Amino acid sequence: MPHNPRLRFLTENEEILIYEKCLNILSNKGVKIEYPKALAILKRAGADVDDKAEQVRFSRDMIEAALETVPHSFTVKGSHEKHDFVVPHPTGSFYTSTCVQTMQYHDPDINTFVDVTRQSLAEWTQLADRLENIHKIAMQTPMDVPYETADVHSLNIHLQNTSKPLMVLAYCPETVDFLFELMLAKAGSVEALKERPMLLTYPTSLSPLQFKPMDMETILQSCRYGVPVVANSLAISGATAPITVAGTVLLASIEILAMVVMTQIFQPGTPVIGSVYTTSMDMATGNALLGNAESMLGRAAASQFIKNRFDIPVETFSFMTDSYLSDGQALVEKSLMPALxxxxxxxxxxxxxRLGGATAASPIQLIIDDQLFTIIQKCNGPVVVNDDTLALQDILDNSPDGNFVTTDHTLRYCRDNIRPSLFVADSLDHRQTKGAKGLYERAVERYKELRMQLAPPSLPDDIRRDMNSVVKKADDHLVGKPGSK
Structure with missing residues (x-):
């Protein structure tokens, strides 16, 4: 099978150097883990644990043993098997996911940003479920629910409005149990959840080299129930990570490697994806930039390193922009980042x-990004070279003043070319005659068409009732109670 081309951002010697530094720092300096429950398990497994300092060091043998037991590929599963996909991609291509944790939503009807609501979140989820090139759906944050249980409400809405795999993360330690209880209510049993996890969890580091109770409990429960873990580093160059690209790559890789080791200690064979969510601090404003050149280069280098040296699948953000508009800047950043x-x-x-860095979501931009994926995937795809695609006989048979329009070869291959409906190539006369509309206006029209067709997937009443009861239970236990969030 033809395989997509690759660019190298690090030489082999540079990869080896970074790998050795990862192992040296993780075994000599270690990481801070603010969770006694996890510290006790790691100590019993043979890690060097300083309980007072909450510092954990892993020997080289433990690290390399973890890299042996962690799966090098696995199937990401949704609620329905038709949405399952294998990572790494069999052809070397990539899959897409919606943006995560959005609290602001661009309402196309009034052309302004508003708070995410349960209603808009349900519509967003159903829209993403309909779009062919969106393979995974990330959790958003409804603002019309109690803040103490917003993540529980969010997961419930997502689970009831799509059968695609989900991207889930806890917002506080107290909700982790309820998130997994909600998964169990949807799955029906522990065995069913292990067989079809429906989602991936996203524990994150607290850079530099620190892990919170919430994320450690997420890892522990993911390992318990067989839910794949996406080990996520949030290092910010110049703030919580070194300002250089190389320094940020090293720090992020250490944090991801630490989570790989912990998952394999807690439950060998737990699937792990390395997630590079590195950004750069703008020294002029203090903002964390997503679409600047240095951040792109750092994520590319880290992706290459983690995939080659840890031999695990890699995820990173790319369909992102620092612009709050679906404008030229957004299109440039959302094209260059995924391709790179x-x-x-x-x-x-x-x-x-996504619009506006890490803050806002737009259903119109989601529709544009869905089609943008098709273009990027085609551009970065392999060139198939064989006797048939070379069309040697057609070239030899054609006269100097001939053409290839009516050949059998053209008829055989003409449907292989992509034609994204939003990206038109009309003549000037045609555009002027019918009235020229820009990309955004065409996407709005497509959104209005799709919105009329949206509906949640069917779900048995008893399962829906059980899921809703978990949300009510979380509200009863956490809303307005001291210590919650």
Missing amino acids: LDLAGSDIQYGAG
């Missing part, structure tokens, strides 16, 4: 529908 990161080897790229 695909060439670096990233298997899943999330951020579809």
Whole structure:
């Protein structure tokens, strides 16, 4: 099978150097883990644990043993098997995901940003479920629910409005149990959840080299129930990571490697994806930039390194922009980032529908990004060279003043070319005659067409009732209670 091309952002010697530094720092300096429950398990497994300092060091043997037991490929599963996909991608291409944790939603009807609501979140999820090139859906944050249980409400809405795999993360330690209880209610049993996890969890580092109770409990429960873990580094160059690209790559890789080791200690064979969510601090404003050149280069280099040296699938954000408009800047950043990161080897790229850095989502942008994926995938795809595609006989048989329009070869291959409906190539006369509309206006029209067709997938009443009861239970236990969030 033809395989997509690759670019190298690091030489082999540079990869080896970074790998050795990862092992040296993780075994000599270690990481801070603010969770006694996890510290006790790691100590029993043979890690060097300083309980007072909450510092954990892993020996080289433990690290390399973990890299042996962690799966090098696995199937990401949704609620329905038709949405399952294998990582890494069999052809070396990539999959896409929507953006995560959005609290602001661009309402196309009034052309302004508003708070995410349960209603808009349900519509967003159903829209993403309909779009062919969106393979995974990330959790958003409804603002019309109690803040203490917003993540539980969010997961419930997502699970009831799509059968695609989900991207899930806890917002506080107290909700982790309820998130997994909600998964169990949807699955029906522990065995069913292990067989079809429906989602991936996203524990994150607290850079530099620190892990919170919430994320450690997420890892522990993911390992318990067989839910794949996406080990996510949030290092910010110049703030929580070194300002250089190389320094950020090293720090992020250490944090991801630490989570790989912990998952394999807690439950050998737990699937893990390395997630590179590195950004750069703008020294002029203090903002964390997503679409600047240095951040792109750092994520590309880290993706290549983690995939080659840890031999696990890689996820990173790419369909992101620092612009709050679906404008030229957004299109440039959302084209360049995915193309670059695909060439670096990233298997899943999330951020579809995102505007405004890490703050806002737009259903119109989601529709544009869905089609943009098709173009990037085609551009970065392999060139198939064989006797038939070379069309040697057609070239020899054609006269100097001939053409290839009516050949059998053209008829056989003409449907292989992509024609994304939003990206038109009309003549000037035609555009002027029918009235020229821009990309955004065409996407709005498509959104209005799709919105009329949206509906949640069928779900048995008893399962829906059980899921809703978990949300009510979470509200009863956490809303307005001291210590919650």
